[in-house]
Amino acid sequence: MDTPTKFAHIKGWGSDLDHANRPAYPKERTPPRLDPPVQWKEPEMQPRHVEVLRSTERPAMTPVFGSGQPPRGLSGGMRRFAFGYSENDLRHWLLLLLADRIDVGEGFVEDLASGHVPRIYAEMGGRAELKHNPVGAAKKALAVAAVLGAAYFLARRRSSRR
């Protein structure tokens, strides 16, 4: 099979056929080809100024970590509770997903408390929707209007029965 000729129109065809040209072959390669090599055997520890949760599958804190958005409020309490379970335990992940949803509500309240009324339609990319998918935007608007109208109608009917 004269494949190089067959694929001559494809730039670079087969240039990495040789495993020597494949940068991740073999899968594990030591020592690493870092140039220059790292200057430490054990990295220094990052000082901790905020609460950082740690997997129970780790014996100690890692040398570096992200320090943004520490746990807060009810969602934070739920995250702390979730981190009582290992990554191997489904409850860990389901509790975190639930905490994420609660966090959204807390974020909304936080916005309002700081005097910021979230422009939800704009945050969801409404301007792009109107520009590039006006028919879809109109259908969504109609669907929302129908749901709100039905809710209003049901509420009116219930109050008139009383």
Added chain:
Amino acid sequence: MLALNYRGPYRVRASQKPDPMIEHPNDAIVQVLRSCICGSDLHLYHGLVPDTRVGTTFGHEFVGTVVEIGDSVQNLRRGDRVLVPFNVFCGSCYFCQRELYGNCHNTNPQATAVGGIYGYSHTAGGFDGGQAQFVRVPFADVGPTKIPDELLLEDALMLTDAFPTGYQAAEMGGIREGDTVVVFGAGPVGIFAAKSAWLLGAGRVIVVDHLEYRLEFVRNFAQCETIDFKSVDDMAIHIKKMTDWLGADVCIDCVGCEAAGSALQQLTGVKLKMQAGSATVLHWAINSVRKGGTVSIVGVYGPTFNAVPIGNAVNKGLTLRMNQASVKRHLPRLMEHIRAGHIEPHKVITHRMPLEEVSDAYHLFSSKLDGCIKPVLIPPGVTV
């Protein structure tokens, strides 16, 4: 500074946040010149990744200029223009010593299964990302790579994740001369995987998606065949018919946990979250590859579990390869490919938008509007 601010599923805005600070002696602060939205950012945007906290700044694909360095940083100077691999890694742990930089054990206290990743939730370390004016870059002596003068800034940007991930996906397929390679997904990573399959010597490359504009793009960019899965009754039978009823030598999953194509998988994996996302592509890949073949996975899935036909994988004697890309180890070779003119990665960029319009950029990309394949964000004040 101005930065993306996550407010909940399908809701992000650009707003002011405090500038990042040096928190460790080997940190650097990088002023972002370009950042991408990655397909995997959409999993965050859609609220599928556990421990994605309100206020987080996403973005793990960015290039920029070093504006501040910590006391122990030796390899960078202020003013250096760098590309930053999406992995946060130390270079010295058990895994980094084996060049598995995507599996670094020293950068993510919240989990052991995944290393640190910029802007990818607290499950990936809680680092704020690069869809901002400035970003903190830990282990600045190890991760960031100076951008050679001859390399286009936006080619460098594609080297932070999308191109190395696509290349590694093909590389993990163990492609041999003349192999038939099926790539699932015609997003940026799938496009790069298809192109890389040729570099590795494939004899036939087939890309599967359902968005015609993306299939057209990949046909032109990677000179491959394409399949619109919406026109196919049964993917495994279709691939087998195309391969003398044997199946493909290599199947590559470049889609991950939000795959379309199966209502049941969408319902249980995405809507009801009864599994860690829709495993449609894993299903197709395992059942479409030939006996003894290889399935390579770079699509992102959640940390719980997925319904996949593992019995078929056993009975067919498959090799399953998967990982987060170890970006740093790929850079020298991929830069050679760019210099040699084998590939022009920046050509996958379809949209360049100001950071201020990040809400619209996410919606365009998420809803596949306006022919969007790869959106790039440009922070205010950037003139290059």
